[in-house]
Amino acid sequence: MARAAVLGRLSWQVATVSAVRRESATARTLVLDVPGWTGHLAGQHVDIRLTAEDGYSAQRSYSISSASEIASEDEATSPIELTVDRLPDGEVSTYLTDVLEVGDQIELRGPLGGWFVWHPDDPRPVLLVGGGSGVVPLAAMLRTRATRDATAPFRLVYSMRSPIEEMYADDRALSAAGVSVHRVYTRKIPPGYPRPPERIIADDLSDPDFGPDRAPQVFVCGPNGFVEAAANLLITLGHSADDIKTERFGPTGGPP
């Protein structure tokens, strides 16, 4: 059954929207009831499929933001949550953020992805580096840490364009003991913030408790330009490429 949890059921399942929640100025969290869902690991995603009346369909992948649960055979898990960032010309994201309502149904399959996952019994320190919507799978890892009472030290380095785009700001999983969060603002800073807006630099990734000598597991997620910059900084700082897992969203380049 653990294999099924990692590799998922591949048939398309019908999910019903049980709640929606504004997560930031541009993002919305969907709470989905999926009958027969047997759980997921932190970091995994689902494929969503939308079908128009003329039969046209579009598929996209979205990371699961809710904490990991693995159900046993006869037990259902809680609803899953996806956080969708609205891309202005996005064919699917605009539907999920503007049109979809509580009670609507969409098709999904998964969970998918066995690589970019964090296992709660892994004792290594964890350095999470997220740009924009790249924070979504990292939130699942933080929430899993909280619900499983894991004690591995976590640090989240979260890069965003402006404070209004911040997601999960009030989530207790981000302010739990053993978790530190460092924010990077690339376009607009909060009032009184002592540093001008700028992209991620080596100093943002240099906390000694998560340095190469501590051999943390590193997860980097976000648009490709961000991931490339952050991963190269981490390599320059001495982290081993083998300890760094990346997940890249969206088109090449572009601001985080």
Added chain:
Amino acid sequence: MGIVSRGFRGRARVDDPALPPGQYLTTDFPVLSAGPTPQIHLDSWRFGLTSEDGSSRSWDWLGFRRLPAEDITVDLHCVTKWSKFGTAWRGVSIDTLLEHVDTSAEFALVSSYGGYTTNLPLEDLTDGKAWIAFEYDGAELHPEHGGPARLLVPHLYLWKSAKWVRGIELRNDDEPGFWEQLGYHNYGDPWREQRYWAD
């Protein structure tokens, strides 16, 4: 057909027979990978071809670049749903590399700098179906897209086109590569939408 999503219209579209099922067309060139971009120096770059009997040959960068190369234009299909039409590459055909190789192997295991691997039947690499590409769009292949050289096998999902390629091993048995072991389809035909292991 799936359940209809209330109010979903999708983009204005023309039915495009060149687009495999479940794909959308992009004019960007997205970058996806499992880890950081490997930093490879041309003076230590090697490409090795190993046969099922253990014999092998290898090329350094200068030797590789002296091989006859060709310009090709192909469509790309990534398992993450994007497709990109009309991409221009320059590379050495795998047929050229296999020219004096006597093999009865059925399978190939491709490996890359950084540890990535992928597997495919040998017949999917031959007869003008695959190249070791070193130029994209008229310029040196950028490291993010697999430079200095990558495998290019456009008729399969792009994860089979191993970036930062360093070797091909011809084998009698099929050995699943990196993504194949993590649940992606063993073959990966975009036209049959073979994304994941049970598709």
